[in-house]
Amino acid sequence: MGKPTGFLEYKRENVRYRDPLERIRDWKEISSLPSENTLAKQAARCMDCGVPFCQNGSLIGGMTTGCPIFNLIPEWNELVYQGKWKEAYERLSKTNPFPEFTGRACPAPCEAGCVASLYESSVSIKSIEWAIIEKAFEEGWVKPQIPKQRTGIKIAVVGSGPAGLACAYELNNYGHSVTVFERSDRVGGLLTYGIPKMKIEQHVVDRRIRLMEESGISFLTNVEVGKDYSIERLKEEFDAVILCTGATKPRDMDVKGRNLKGIHFAMEYLHSNTKSLLDSDLKNGQYISAEGKDVVVIGGGDTAVDCIATALRQNCKSVVQLDIYPKRPAERAPDNPWPQYPLIYKLDYGQEEAKAKFGDDPRLFATSALEFIGDDGGRLVAVKTVGIKTTFNEKGEKIREPIPNTEKVLSAQLVLIAIGFEGPERELFDQLNIDVGGLRKSRSYQTDLENVFVAGDARRGQSLIVWAIQEGKEAAKRCHRYVTSKVNLSF
Known part of the structure; x- marks a missing residue:
C-alpha cells in the first residue's frame, strides 16, 4: 500500500489550522485541508504493514484503537496516492455513510493503531478521509441513494444523531420506509447541537440531511415520541422502532453550593449557544454567556474542550479547566504500549486557543472542585478546589482521595460541568417498559x-461518533432481519 519508502521519505503533515487568536473571533471551521499533492504524499506514507490494525476497531485496555466502522483504510490510501479519487470515495463509502462527520470530529483511533507510528508518526488518516469526501461532493459523485424497490415496511427511528442517521441510511437502502423523529427544531442531534460549529459547520450537516431526504427518508422535527407522538400511535403506524436517543442524562456533582446561580451542565451551555447562533447569529441573546466572566470548566474530555473554545469566542475574562487525571507524559508510558490509544500530553484545539490568549495551558491537573462559593444573592463567585491523588486497589478499581493542604480558591462567575453522562433519559424507555440497565447486554440490539x-450511546453509553455510526448500521441490519422474517416479500 502506498509508496514502499513513503513513510521514510515524507514527514507527517496535519490539516492546516488557523491561528488561534484569529479563529476565536468567529465560529467558522478551525482547519482546512492541505493540497491534493500534499495529501497524496501523506497517503504514500501508508505502509504495506501486513496486519493493518487501523481498520479493525477494538477495545484494548478499555480504550478504542482502530476504526470501529471497519474502514478499508490502506485501500483508499493507495487509491489517493495513485490519484484515483473517485475509486477512493467508492471504497470509503462501502463502510462509512458519513465521512464528512468522522473526518472532522472523530478522535481518530485508527491513527492510534497505525503501524507507521512505531517508526515515527502515524499516517494522517483522518485528514485523508475528510479530503476524499469533500472531493466527492465537489465532483458530484455523492448522490441520493434511492432504492430500486420499496418493501412496504415502515420503521421509526427515534433520534437523529450519528446512530439514528446511520440507522435510517441503512434501512432506506434495504428499501424500507423510514421516518426519523427528532425532538429538537433541527435534525442532527449531537452533530447539530452537541459539537460546536467551529468543528462541524451546520451546512455540512444540512448537506447530508438533504441527500437523505432526496433518498426518501422522512424527518419530523419538534416531535418528542412519548409526548407529542404517543407510544400507541407509534406501535400502530410502524412495523419496528429503533431508539437512538443518545446518552443525554448528564452526570452531576454532589458538591456544596451546587445550586448557586451560574452553574450549568456543559450540554445546556453548548446547546443554547449553538441554537442562538443558528437562529440569529447570537443577536437574540437566548444563550448562556461567558462574556467578561471567569469561567471554570470541570471535566477532561472533548466536551470540556468544546466549552473552553465556546467561552473564548464569547470573550470570557479567564478560563480554567479542572482535570481529575494527573498530567500525562510526553511519550507513551510502559503500561500504555502500542496499539493502545496513546495517553500522552497534548493540547486540544480549545486548550491551544486558551494558551494563545492567556499564556498557559488552562488545565489544573489532578484537581477537583471541593465547594462552590456564592454571594448573598445566591450567585456563584468562586470555586474551592483540591488536589486529588488517584490509586488502585487490589481489584484494579480507582480510588481517589483529596490531598491535604492543597485547597485553592478560583474566582468564577460561570461553572460548566462536563464530567460525562449517566446514560439515556428514562421517560421513553419507562413508557415502553424497557429495562435501561439491560440495554448494553443485548448484542442483538433488541430490547425487551x-x-x-x-443503538448508539443509548445502548452502549457515552462513546465516540464512530461507535455510534457502527451501532446504527448494526442495529439496522438486525432490524431488517427481524422485519423481513415477519413479512413475506416478493420482488
Missing part, C-alpha cells in the same frame, strides 16, 4: 420488546 431496537 422484539420489534423495538436500540
Whole structure:
C-alpha cells in the first residue's frame, strides 16, 4: 500500500489550522485541508504493514484503537496516492455513510493503531478521509441513494444523531420506509447541537440531511415520541422502532453550593449557544454567556474542550479547566504500549486557543472542585478546589482521595460541568417498559420488546461518533432481519 519508502521519505503533515487568536473571533471551521499533492504524499506514507490494525476497531485496555466502522483504510490510501479519487470515495463509502462527520470530529483511533507510528508518526488518516469526501461532493459523485424497490415496511427511528442517521441510511437502502423523529427544531442531534460549529459547520450537516431526504427518508422535527407522538400511535403506524436517543442524562456533582446561580451542565451551555447562533447569529441573546466572566470548566474530555473554545469566542475574562487525571507524559508510558490509544500530553484545539490568549495551558491537573462559593444573592463567585491523588486497589478499581493542604480558591462567575453522562433519559424507555440497565447486554440490539431496537450511546453509553455510526448500521441490519422474517416479500 502506498509508496514502499513513503513513510521514510515524507514527514507527517496535519490539516492546516488557523491561528488561534484569529479563529476565536468567529465560529467558522478551525482547519482546512492541505493540497491534493500534499495529501497524496501523506497517503504514500501508508505502509504495506501486513496486519493493518487501523481498520479493525477494538477495545484494548478499555480504550478504542482502530476504526470501529471497519474502514478499508490502506485501500483508499493507495487509491489517493495513485490519484484515483473517485475509486477512493467508492471504497470509503462501502463502510462509512458519513465521512464528512468522522473526518472532522472523530478522535481518530485508527491513527492510534497505525503501524507507521512505531517508526515515527502515524499516517494522517483522518485528514485523508475528510479530503476524499469533500472531493466527492465537489465532483458530484455523492448522490441520493434511492432504492430500486420499496418493501412496504415502515420503521421509526427515534433520534437523529450519528446512530439514528446511520440507522435510517441503512434501512432506506434495504428499501424500507423510514421516518426519523427528532425532538429538537433541527435534525442532527449531537452533530447539530452537541459539537460546536467551529468543528462541524451546520451546512455540512444540512448537506447530508438533504441527500437523505432526496433518498426518501422522512424527518419530523419538534416531535418528542412519548409526548407529542404517543407510544400507541407509534406501535400502530410502524412495523419496528429503533431508539437512538443518545446518552443525554448528564452526570452531576454532589458538591456544596451546587445550586448557586451560574452553574450549568456543559450540554445546556453548548446547546443554547449553538441554537442562538443558528437562529440569529447570537443577536437574540437566548444563550448562556461567558462574556467578561471567569469561567471554570470541570471535566477532561472533548466536551470540556468544546466549552473552553465556546467561552473564548464569547470573550470570557479567564478560563480554567479542572482535570481529575494527573498530567500525562510526553511519550507513551510502559503500561500504555502500542496499539493502545496513546495517553500522552497534548493540547486540544480549545486548550491551544486558551494558551494563545492567556499564556498557559488552562488545565489544573489532578484537581477537583471541593465547594462552590456564592454571594448573598445566591450567585456563584468562586470555586474551592483540591488536589486529588488517584490509586488502585487490589481489584484494579480507582480510588481517589483529596490531598491535604492543597485547597485553592478560583474566582468564577460561570461553572460548566462536563464530567460525562449517566446514560439515556428514562421517560421513553419507562413508557415502553424497557429495562435501561439491560440495554448494553443485548448484542442483538433488541430490547425487551422484539420489534423495538436500540443503538448508539443509548445502548452502549457515552462513546465516540464512530461507535455510534457502527451501532446504527448494526442495529439496522438486525432490524431488517427481524422485519423481513415477519413479512413475506416478493420482488
